[in-house]
Amino acid sequence: MKFLRYGPAGAEKPGMLDASGGLRDLSAHVMDLAGISLLPQSLAALAALDPEDLPLVHGTPRIGPCVGAVGKFLAIGLNYADHAAEAGMDLPQEPIVFSKATSCIVGPNDDVEIPRGSTATDWEVELGFVIGKKAKYVTEAEALNHVAGYCVINDVSERDFQIRRSGQWIKGKSADTFGPIGPWLVTPDEVGDPQDLALYLDVNGVRRQDGTTRTMHFTVAQIIAHLSQFMTLHPGDVIATGTPPGVGMGMKPPLYLKAGDVMELGVAGLGVQRQQVRGSD
Known part of the structure; x- marks a missing residue:
């Protein structure tokens, strides 16, 4: 899967790309792509979602860093x-x-x-x-x-x-x-x-x-x-x-x-x- 974060700096939302390259919103399923949401079981749960069931993000929002709350x-x-x-x-x-x-x-x-x-x-x-x-x-x-x-x-x-x-x-x-x-x-x-x-x-x-x-x-x-x-x-x-x-x-x-x-x-x-x-x- 290809995960990403989008939106204004400091207020990014989590998302994923669908098969056609469309941006789908993941915020109903995870707060951010950070910390425990990056554990293998967490990413597996996100990957199991059908992207077509997720809200399509329209327009061309800013793309943020692909991971949040970086520790090191x-x-x-x-x-x-x-x-x-x-x-x-x-x-x-x-x-x-x-x-x-x-x-x-x-x-x-x-x-x-x-x-x-x-x-x-x-x-x-x-x-x-x-x-x-x-x-x-x-x-x-x-x-x-x-x-x-x-x-x-x-x-x-x-x-x-x-x-x-x-x-x-x-x-x-x-x-x-x-x-x-x-x-x-x-x-x-x-x-x-x-x-x-x-x-x-x-x-x-x-x-x-x-x-x-x-x-x-x-x-x-x-x-x-x-x-x-x-x-x-x-x-x-x-x-x-x-x-x-x-x-x-x-x-x-x-x-x-x-x-x-x-x-x-x-x-x-x-x-x-x-x-x-x-x-x-």
Whole structure:
């Protein structure tokens, strides 16, 4: 199934797509796509509904982040061999883990804002996944059983803040609007093998990233197993798995986002995002 959230920011309603791509309202059956509603039994109950019996949402409402009330927003750095090469860095011996503040999360088509003082705001298309079942000390073999679904993430990054402003990467990863998520939360049965998905990103109609999750250094299962050794993952936690080559930082000379630019990005089977870039408020 493809689940999503729609409506004004902060007041999104849960929905699902029907066979023809129509948006159906789920609010009579679940309060939000968050927390316990992402448990396997909860999603199974929603998937058992006949979409044709659900109210059809008319018009073109705003699409919000595909999961609400996110507890943790984690990401993996340098997880594609060719991206590490363009960054001039060696592949890590174990996953590089960093956080993005949950306050950076926005919908897939919301504007991206360049923060004050930014000189190097960059793009990163990524495969994301959402935890659906508590994961603590899980093995790689059982790890994928803890995934509620997969989604598109743009891990927007300010490279100067990230690299030169001291401390952890979180400084360059957490500005408001730096975490577009969605449009859909796609259940694992529809995704198939998460290590065989194409992903891309265009800036102003020019293809900048064109990759595949086949070249990920650490797989989704390995990432879950690794993270669960250090912290308990809960339903609704969001993890971004790294980006393929083609980021602005890796170009010669580097190319960064400016007000008026438009990003379009997607992952096969998970939908498309489109963001316009604007200056800071």
